Amino acid sequence: MRERWRTILDHPLFQLELRRVRRRRWxxxxxxxxxxxxxxxxxLGYGVMVTFAGxxxxxxxxxxxxxxxxxLLSVINWLLVLGxxxxxxxxxxxxxxxxxxxxxxxxxxxxxLSERSLVLGKxxxxxxxxxxxxxxxxxxxxxxxxxxxxxxAIFSLGSWPGVWFEGxxxxxxxxxxxxxxLLMSGLGLLxxxxxxxLHAAVGLFVSALARSASVAVxxxxxxxxGIRAALYLVNAxxxxxxxxxxxxxxxxxxxxxxxxxxxxxxxxxxxIITSLGIICIQVVGAxxxxxxxxWWLRQA
Amino acid sequence: MTKxxxxxxxxxxxxxxxxxxxxxxFVGPNGAGKTTTMxxxxxxxxxxxxxxxxxxxxxxxxxxxxxxAIGYMPDFFGVYGDMKVWEYLDFFAxxxxxxxxxxxxxxxxxxxxxxxxxxxxxxxxxxxxxxxQRLCLARxxxxxxxxxxxxxxxxxxxxxxxxxxRELLRELQGMGKTILVSSHILSEIQEICxxxxxxxxxxxxxxxxxxxMRKRIQAQRIVRIGLTGRIEEAQDWxxxxxxxxxxxxxxxxxxxxxxxLFSGDDDGLARFLSxxxxxxxxxxxxxxxxxxxxxxxxxxxxxxxx
Ligand SMILES: Nc1ncnc2c1ncn2[C@@H]1O[C@H](COP(=O)(O)OP(=O)(O)OP(=O)(O)O)[C@@H](O)[C@H]1O
Ligand SMILES: [Mg+2]
Numbered sequence: 118m119r120e121r122w123r124t125i126l127d128h129p130l131f132q133l134e135l136r137r138v139r140r141r142r143w144x145x146x147x148x149x150x151x152x153x154x155x156x157x158x159x160x161l162g163y164g165v166m167v168t169f170a171g172x173x174x175x176x177x178x179x180x181x182x183x184x185x186x187x188x189l190l191s192v193i194n195w196l197l198v199l200g201x202x203x204x205x206x207x208x209x210x211x212x213x214x215x216x217x218x219x220x221x222x223x224x225x226x227x228x229x230l231s232e233r234s235l236v237l238g239k240x241x242x243x244x245x246x247x248x249x250x251x252x253x254x255x256x257x258x259x260x261x262x263x264x265x266x267x268x269x270a271i272f273s274l275g276s277w278p279g280v281w282f283e284g285x286x287x288x289x290x291x292x293x294x295x296x297x298x299l300l301m302s303g304l305g306l307l308x309x310x311x312x313x314x315l316h317a318a319v320g321l322f323v324s325a326l327a328r329s330a331s332v333a334v335x336x337x338x339x340x341x342x343g344i345r346a347a348l349y350l351v352n353a354x355x356x357x358x359x360x361x362x363x364x365x366x367x368x369x370x371x372x373x374x375x376x377x378x379x380x381x382x383x384x385x386x387x388x389i390i391t392s393l394g395i396i397c398i399q400v401v402g403a404x405x406x407x408x409x410x411x412w413w414l415r416q417a
Numbered sequence: 418m419t420k421x422x423x424x425x426x427x428x429x430x431x432x433x434x435x436x437x438x439x440x441x442x443f444v445g446p447n448g449a450g451k452t453t454t455m456x457x458x459x460x461x462x463x464x465x466x467x468x469x470x471x472x473x474x475x476x477x478x479x480x481x482x483x484x485x486a487i488g489y490m491p492d493f494f495g496v497y498g499d500m501k502v503w504e505y506l507d508f509f510a511x512x513x514x515x516x517x518x519x520x521x522x523x524x525x526x527x528x529x530x531x532x533x534x535x536x537x538x539x540x541x542x543x544x545x546x547x548x549x550q551r552l553c554l555a556r557x558x559x560x561x562x563x564x565x566x567x568x569x570x571x572x573x574x575x576x577x578x579x580x581x582x583r584e585l586l587r588e589l590q591g592m593g594k595t596i597l598v599s600s601h602i603l604s605e606i607q608e609i610c611x612x613x614x615x616x617x618x619x620x621x622x623x624x625x626x627x628x629x630m631r632k633r634i635q636a637q638r639i640v641r642i643g644l645t646g647r648i649e650e651a652q653d654w655x656x657x658x659x660x661x662x663x664x665x666x667x668x669x670x671x672x673x674x675x676x677x678l679f680s681g682d683d684d685g686l687a688r689f690l691s692x693x694x695x696x697x698x699x700x701x702x703x704x705x706x707x708x709x710x711x712x713x714x715x716x717x718x719x720x721x722x723x
Binding site for chain 1: 456459460461462463481484485487489491493494495496497499500504508509511512513514556560
């Protein structure tokens, strides 16, 4: 049956969590957004300069001057991802189990909130608590892409776009590498989101089963560590298997008269396919876990 | 219906009907299955076998309709301590899909009803236990349910708070709600109930209106007689009568009394007395021991705890 709340923003559980978040004095408010346009402007200028500066020497020069900034951004992003992937499951693991501990889960379940709405509302509530982190991560994405694009431009040995119009194999080589690098970084940027989704879903599922919040958090961390180890193995296996392919492809392609440039892109194919596979596994796993949690609550 | 937890059978073919508009007192010792029954009715548990209906809706397949019709207050109710009193009610009103425009008025009305209007802006943690209980009761009323299922609403309260809860229930009954209320203390709810059901070890041992239950007590009244002599003879005479049971001697100041269960109404009792005197027994005392629901409860339940 359709719920009354049109969007998740109207959901009572979500609003409850927002109200709690707003009560915390130290939480950033709208001021959070002030720094963003300035940052975006700088990065855009930097990216454009690196990409379009005439000679290779010039580009390298610009790149070097920008290195501290790039490093800072990467470090921030890395810390954010690390923090969020481990804080999110703790929050979701506590969510439903905490209600059970307080005795309010029974109350919630006898209201008109359906089990699905309950679980999704709790999930949204947890993510709402992480909004500054999640938003920063989202806002950093364009920079990361820009950086990837410009460093791609550098690594493709000055052939793009400067040599683009002159044609020839060198140009194609550049485009192939550039596209490959861009795709790789794009997937690399998607990966943390799927990590967070999976970890949050594991927490939520354990929370639906557990009697107390503390038990739920500990068990979730255990399960997540297990899953990480399993995925690491999958990753290693996939790359090992796929690593054989480019060699075959390359000799085939070259023999077939394919330009060397595109073949350069093929070199990156195994990495790209592996990370795409892992991301898909994680997202599908997350969705399944959330539905398992809903199903479990319906049973009792 | 039947409910099993693993090997343990908590409810054994329980069959119970509560009439509309009744205040049904559900009484039984610890572990009798009161909470289990109520949780099934509140759609929080599924019966292992059997079915239950609340205002015509099945608790198995029409859970949403059932939830709309009932207000459930669990025995260990939970509150969110970090919310203000009005926010707590507002939150649950939202869960019952009450539009934001009407919620403000509604919370004010509910707080008025349970006498908490002056604590509106306080945090729930700052309330006393009795106040929390009243707040919880207010919560169950948010969507104006037709049926209230209250699991030991007066447990852990001081006598004054108990009376307040009782007054509140009376008021709700006046509003035309059907109330199912559980307790282990019969005397506590016999003042507000119209019907009583006694449950033990997952089985209903007695049920009926309060008047019927009282009649049942009178149907088996405890009578005590004092004789100046011929005690053994009288004992035999009593035991041979079909309307007398469980004759036992009671000693009082060295003299012997007899106490027994007599089944019959007032006329029967009068006839019995004249026959007793006609038989030539030296009767000096004839008294009916006052029996109340509590006695009935004690007699019907044998202290079997599953
Ligand atoms: N979740 C559960 N798992 C296993 N057994 C349970 C569970 N809940 C209740 N029981 C058992 O079912 C029986 C009935 O319990 P229930 O809570 O319904 O009793 P009650 O009449 O409410 O008792 P009280 O007066 O103490 O509240 C008890 O023997 C209890 O041990
Ligand atoms: Mg109970």
